Amino acid sequence: MKSYCIKKYGAPLERVDTDTPVPKGDEVLLAVVGCGVCHSDLHIWEGYFKLGGGRKSDLSGIHQLPFTLGHEITGTVKALGPTASEVREGDNVVVYPWIGCGECSDCQSGQEQLCNYPKNLGINLAGGYATHVIVPHGRYLLNIGNLASELAATYACSGLTAYGALKKLKSKAEGAHLVIIGAGGVGLAAVKIVKAMMQIKTVVVDINPVKLEAAAAAGAEHIINFNDSDARKQLYQLTGGVRAIVDFVGSDETVNFAFGVLGTGGHLVIVGLFGGAAKLPTPMFPLKNLTLMGSYVGSLEEMNELMSMVSAGKIDPLPVLKRPLDQANNTLRDLEKGNIVGRVVLTP
Numbered sequence: 001m002k003s004y005c006i007k008k009y010g011a012p013l014e015r016v017d018t019d020t021p022v023p024k025g026d027e028v029l030l031a032v033v034g035c036g037v038c039h040s041d042l043h044i045w046e047g048y049f050k051l052g053g054g055r056k057s058d059l060s061g062i063h064q065l066p067f068t069l070g071h072e073i074t075g076t077v078k079a080l081g082p083t084a085s086e087v088r089e090g091d092n093v094v095v096y097p098w099i100g101c102g103e104c105s106d107c108q109s110g111q112e113q114l115c116n117y118p119k120n121l122g123i124n125l126a127g128g129y130a131t132h133v134i135v136p137h138g139r140y141l142l143n144i145g146n147l148a149s150e151l152a153a154t155y156a157c158s159g160l161t162a163y164g165a166l167k168k169l170k171s172k173a174e175g176a177h178l179v180i181i182g183a184g185g186v187g188l189a190a191v192k193i194v195k196a197m198m199q200i201k202t203v204v205v206d207i208n209p210v211k212l213e214a215a216a217a218a219g220a221e222h223i224i225n226f227n228d229s230d231a232r233k234q235l236y237q238l239t240g241g242v243r244a245i246v247d248f249v250g251s252d253e254t255v256n257f258a259f260g261v262l263g264t265g266g267h268l269v270i271v272g273l274f275g276g277a278a279k280l281p282t283p284m285f286p287l288k289n290l291t292l293m294g295s296y297v298g299s300l301e302e303m304n305e306l307m308s309m310v311s312a313g314k315i316d317p318l319p320v321l322k323r324p325l326d327q328a329n330n331t332l333r334d335l336e337k338g339n340i341v342g343r344v345v346l347t348p
């Protein structure tokens with residue numbers, strides 16, 4: 001098999017050729033059909049998250065080098081371990097990559113994505129920038145039927161992340177405005193998914209006019225350029241104080257901006273991992289009854305819910321650009337520069 005691996009953090013990925021693994025126990029071997037390139041791949045590739053003030057959270061201890069990135073994986077089942085179940089050879093599947101230890105209270109309650117001993121594909125275990133990937137159990141494979149494989153891949157992270165965050169706001173935002181900050185792959189997915197979930201007017205805020213146009217085309221009722229000197233005022237006039245905001249960027253600037261436009265009873269969900277540190281006026285939390293929370297991807301159950309909505313045709317497809325697997329390095333660079341609208345899916 002062929003993989004594109006991190007051999008040194010921040011250096012270009014290198015092609016590595018190895019024997020194709022034979023699945024053991026409950027494991028399933030997939031021939032990869034597509035693997036989405038996610039913004040968090042950039043952080044793993046660099047080896048850290050920025051915590052603000054020059055501090056960094058080191059990611060280099062979470063796996064061994066050489067390491068294969070890629071957690072938005074679709075593929076065809078090639079081989080089953082002796083005790084593997086729930087799929088058959090030849091099935092076309094999308095992988096739920098947010099795998100936990102299976103033992104702790106989070107895993108036992110179906111919140112494997114929150115496990116402290118993660119075995120996430122493309123983060124802790126070898127991922128999908130490769131021709132093949134091993135998945136620990138058939139329960140993490142969702143049949144995609146006739147759905148386009150490259151599109152299905154995007155639901156494993158960008159789609160699921162958007163859905164998980166939006167679910168936290170459903171009861172708060174219904175009938176009001178929802179503000180989405182950041183119209184990258186996840187923000188754009190959120191614009192589309194929210195229409196299938198609730199009655200709401202969506203306002204998208206971004207710095208990039210091309211991405212804002214894409215958000216408008218995807219169904220956002222209003223778009224506001226973050227760099228407009230009166231962006232905060234525009235948003236306040238439109239909404240009278242926002243009840244529900246999802247920040248898909250997660251920088252100190254965006255969190256400060258979002259905090260400044262929250263109305264009474266407002267909820268801010270931070271999803272993006274851009275990094276930074278925000279200083280917020282603490283009296284506003286009680287005085288305005290505000291809630292600040294984070295959201296990390298979604299559960300296996302939520303992935304099943306999302307894929308049911310997708311299969312039922314309730315969610316407009318995200319723009320997906322296919323590139324050959326050997327374009328992994330250019331694609332990461334393009335993503336770093338903010339030059340990608342929607343999602344790039346690498347195909348071996």
Ligand SMILES: [Zn+2]
Binds near residue numbers: 041158
């Ligand atoms: Zn991701």
Ligand SMILES: [Zn+2]
Binds near residue numbers: 102116
């Ligand atoms: Zn666990």
